[in-house]
Amino acid sequence: KNQVEQSPQSLIILEGKNCTLQCNYTVSPFSNLRWYKQDTGRGPVSLTIMTFSENTKSNGRYTATLDADTKQSSLHITASQLSDSASYICVVSPNYGGSQGNLIFGKGTKLSVKP
């Protein structure tokens, strides 16, 4: 069964600290893996998309890694800011076609950054 598991469920860190969020998946075949940030009361916003051949991608203070062999990904946040408080959702696409309607979503990690 295609699944995406994220850990931890929630995380509290102090402003300025780094943190790493984990994503394990059992999706096959694999096309790409995405990380989204969802602020409270808003829609998810794309942070990174990685295909099979990519093992790291950065977007500012966000760096995602992908190990397609072990089917694991991580999202590392450097020098956290209060505005990083949000849910971070890992999404895996098993599709090579144009439609993305069968994306597999994780339940997200809720990150709280405290001053």
Next chain:
Amino acid sequence: DTAVSQTPKYLVTQMGNDKSIKCEQNLGHDTMYWYKQDSKKFLKIMFSYNNKELIINETVPNRFSPKSPDKAHLNLHINSLELGDSAVYFCASSGQGRYNSPLHFGNGTRLTVT
């Protein structure tokens, strides 16, 4: 300039009523989607439209009917609302034929059925 906009943002209604949620995107995308996010924050696909044609219809009660008057709009009509329909509904869009293009989400419509 909002890329994907949904209205209304909040919708409170009673069981048995019929309601609609509107969605518009100005990104020139060919594919639009409706997602449901339940109380556990899990996002589930409901429908996917490509160039006004339905291409994905997950196991959703037929009380839910999407309508796409043109490729920039995908509205969601819900008949005979039930308590279990309470959730946040997100509209999204993506570029055609680009399997690794990101989804662009609206900010959601929080539906509360009393």
